[in-house]
Amino acid sequence: MKDGPNIVGIAALIGDHARAEMLTALMAGQALTATELATVAGVTKQTASAHLAKLLDAQLLALERQGRHRYFRLADRDVAQLLESLMGVAYRVGALRLRSSPREPALRKARICYDHLAGELGVLIYDALIERKLLHMIDEQPQLAPAGQRFCRELGIDIDALAAQRRPLCRACLDWSMRRRHLAGTLGAALLERCLTLGWARRVQGSRVVSFSVPGELALRREFGVAGG
Amino acid sequence: MKDGPNIVGIAALIGDHARAEMLTALMAGQALTATELATVAGVTKQTASAHLAKLLDAQLLALERQGRHRYFRLADRDVAQLLESLMGVAYRVGALRLRSSPREPALRKARICYDHLAGELGVLIYDALIERKLLHMIDEQPQLAPAGQRFCRELGIDIDALAAQRRPLCRACLDWSMRRRHLAGTLGAALLERCLTLGWARRVQGSRVVSFSVPGELALRREFGVAGG
DNA sequence: TTCATGATTCGATGCTAGGCGAACCATTCG
DNA sequence: CGAATGGTTCGCCTAGCATCGAATCATGAA
Numbered sequence: 001m002k003d004g005p006n007i008v009g010i011a012a013l014i015g016d017h018a019r020a021e022m023l024t025a026l027m028a029g030q031a032l033t034a035t036e037l038a039t040v041a042g043v044t045k046q047t048a049s050a051h052l053a054k055l056l057d058a059q060l061l062a063l064e065r066q067g068r069h070r071y072f073r074l075a076d077r078d079v080a081q082l083l084e085s086l087m088g089v090a091y092r093v094g095a096l097r098l099r100s101s102p103r104e105p106a107l108r109k110a111r112i113c114y115d116h117l118a119g120e121l122g123v124l125i126y127d128a129l130i131e132r133k134l135l136h137m138i139d140e141q142p143q144l145a146p147a148g149q150r151f152c153r154e155l156g157i158d159i160d161a162l163a164a165q166r167r168p169l170c171r172a173c174l175d176w177s178m179r180r181r182h183l184a185g186t187l188g189a190a191l192l193e194r195c196l197t198l199g200w201a202r203r204v205q206g207s208r209v210v211s212f213s214v215p216g217e218l219a220l221r222r223e224f225g226v227a228g229g
Numbered sequence: 230m231k232d233g234p235n236i237v238g239i240a241a242l243i244g245d246h247a248r249a250e251m252l253t254a255l256m257a258g259q260a261l262t263a264t265e266l267a268t269v270a271g272v273t274k275q276t277a278s279a280h281l282a283k284l285l286d287a288q289l290l291a292l293e294r295q296g297r298h299r300y301f302r303l304a305d306r307d308v309a310q311l312l313e314s315l316m317g318v319a320y321r322v323g324a325l326r327l328r329s330s331p332r333e334p335a336l337r338k339a340r341i342c343y344d345h346l347a348g349e350l351g352v353l354i355y356d357a358l359i360e361r362k363l364l365h366m367i368d369e370q371p372q373l374a375p376a377g378q379r380f381c382r383e384l385g386i387d388i389d390a391l392a393a394q395r396r397p398l399c400r401a402c403l404d405w406s407m408r409r410r411h412l413a414g415t416l417g418a419a420l421l422e423r424c425l426t427l428g429w430a431r432r433v434q435g436s437r438v439v440s441f442s443v444p445g446e447l448a449l450r451r452e453f454g455v456a457g458g
Numbered sequence: 459t460t461c462a463t464g465a466t467t468c469g470a471t472g473c474t475a476g477g478c479g480a481a482c483c484a485t486t487c488g
Numbered sequence: 489c490g491a492a493t494g495g496t497t498c499g500c501c502t503a504g505c506a507t508c509g510a511a512t513c514a515t516g517a518a
Contacts, residue, residue, distance in 0.1 A: 005316045005319040005320040005405055006319055007243065007249055007253070007312065007315040007316055007319045008243075008244055008245065008246055008249045009244075009319070010244075010315055010318055010319045010322070011240050011241075011242075011243035011244035011249065011315060012240075012241070012244030012245070013240075013244070014236065014237075014240035014244070015237055015238075015239075015240035015241030015242070015243070015244035016237065016241070016505090016506075017237055017506095018506080018507095020236055020237045020240065024236070033464080033465095034464075034465060034466095035463095035464070035465080043506085043507075043508090044507075044508060044509090045464080045465065045466085046465090046466075046467080046468095046507080046508065046509085046510095047506070047507055047508070048465095049465060049466055049467085050466090050467095050506080050507090051506090052465095053466085058322060059321075059322045060318075060322075067464095067515070067516070068463075068464055068465080068514070068515040068516060069464070069465095069515095070464085070465075078314075078317065078318055078321065079318060081314065082314050082315065082317075082318050083236065085307075085310065085311050085314055086236040086239055086240060086311065087234045087236055088307065088311075089239055089289075089307055089308060089311050090234040090235055090236045090238070090239045091234040092288075092307065093239070093287060093288045093289075138367055138370065138372050141367070141370035141397070141400075143367045143370075168370070176234055245475090245476080246476095247476080247477095262494080262495095263494075263495060263496095264493095264494065264495080272476090272477075272478090273477080273478060273479090274494080274495065274496085275477085275478070275479085275480095275495090275496075275497080275498095276476070276477055276478070277495095278495060278496055278497085279476080279477090279496090279497095280476090281495095282496090296485070296486075296494095297484065297485040297486065297493075297494055297495080298485095298494070298495095299494080299495070
């Protein structure tokens with residue numbers, strides 16, 4: 001009656017407080033050292049070391065050595081997507097943290113979803129693209145219209161370079177906080193990158209939060225043709 | 230540093246042998262009783278009862294009472310997809326069962342993926358549809374071409390009824406055993422249903438295996454224009 | 459070389475949670 | 489009604505594993 005791959009090990013690894021905390025922190029996309037991860041997990045270095053060894057062994061994390069530092073990051077996008085889909089189920093089910101973070105509102109407003117923008121502003125961009133018919137849906141999957149390609153070029157995004165990659169250009173990613181869709185894929189990643197280089201927003205150190213300045217958010221809303229705040 | 234929903238509880242629930250066994254069994258799509266689930270998990274009824282209570286409480290399972298029986302099924306498609314993506318990561322990572330099932334080959338050949346066909350034959354169908362340009366890719370997402378609609382109608386599938394549903398008609402689902410894509414969505418479900426009613430294949434009791442008869446597989450390959458065995 | 463810091467290994471400890479036996483409720487059937 | 493079967497509750501036991509202190513290894517700086 002034992003059908004299929006052994007999911008127990010993977011799930012059990014994620015099903016521990018300290019390790020889940022580490023993995024969640026790494027969802028921000030940047031690599032962290034063992035000591036930093038020990039801090040976010042709230043455990044000592046020895047404990048963190050044991051956890052990290054297990055996560056490495058299971059290939060959920062990848063390691064980059066740099067001098068006497070060891071930087072850890074999520075092994076690949078598959079793992080990130082697994083974590084997001086876990087968050088989706090957890091959120092839907094109402095399994096929120098009892099003591100939710102003081103920065104939760106900022107997180108709901110705009111955050112990194114591994115390499116693209118999620119949260120209210122992420123959903124807002126997505127909706128605006130659909131509304132203005134720059135993106136249209138086929139079988140509930142987004143596709144960039146010709147007008148959308150022009151729009152992106154005007155924003156300074158090299159669409160052709162993105163389209164040439166193996167990763168899909170547009171993908172709809174389900175947002176755990178909004179229960180709505182936002183834009184992933186290479187275009188999603190490029191849009192986030194653009195918001196940062198244009199100075200509209202900046203990353204908050206040690207968090208998934210993306211902090212938009214007031215003029216930055218206004219510029220974003222103007223470009224995408226969305227009123228109000 | 231506590232960002233996002235609490236994934237620990239959900240992951241920990243799946244990260245237990247008995248419970249994972251139960252969830253995997255329910256991936257076959259049909260509801261099972263508490264006693265049946267106790268058997269597949271290899272535990273006593275009392276133990277199973279405790280596990281099932283937890284899974285219900287976390288809304289990973291749904292319950293249907295029927296007389297003195299209690300039928301359990303996966304709460305919804307989100308949960309099924311979470312489990313498949315866990316299997317994907319587990320398989321990629323090589324976390325196979327040490328004592329893999331004697332029916333593993335059959336499982337790799339053709340199996341139920343919640344409500345559609347997966348495994349070698351599932352991938353074969355998908356590839357054939359692409360090859361014959363009945364299905365074409367847009368941003369790596371499948372869309373049914375007009376010729377494909379005709380093809381499906383000839384197979385006896387009511388495309389218009391399927392397209393009217395809220396669920397997407399075509400979706401590409403990643404196969405853990407093949408690391409290739411196969412067809413999900415309402416059309417995927419309808420194709421499986423068609424294989425069963427045409428007598429090409431039958432479900433194997435208490436398993437995700439879909440067993441094709443020799444003439445059934447030949448008929449399938451003929452219809453989809455794929456040679457060999 | 460010596461010192462400081464990042465990181466791992468080892469051994470001991472303590473708690474959580476899964477497991478079962480036995481008894482108990484509930485539904486169906488003769 | 490009683491017998492049979494599906495399912496739950498209770499109490500106890502045990503094993504696995506997360507955790508930490510202390511010691512050890514490794515890298516880089518002085």
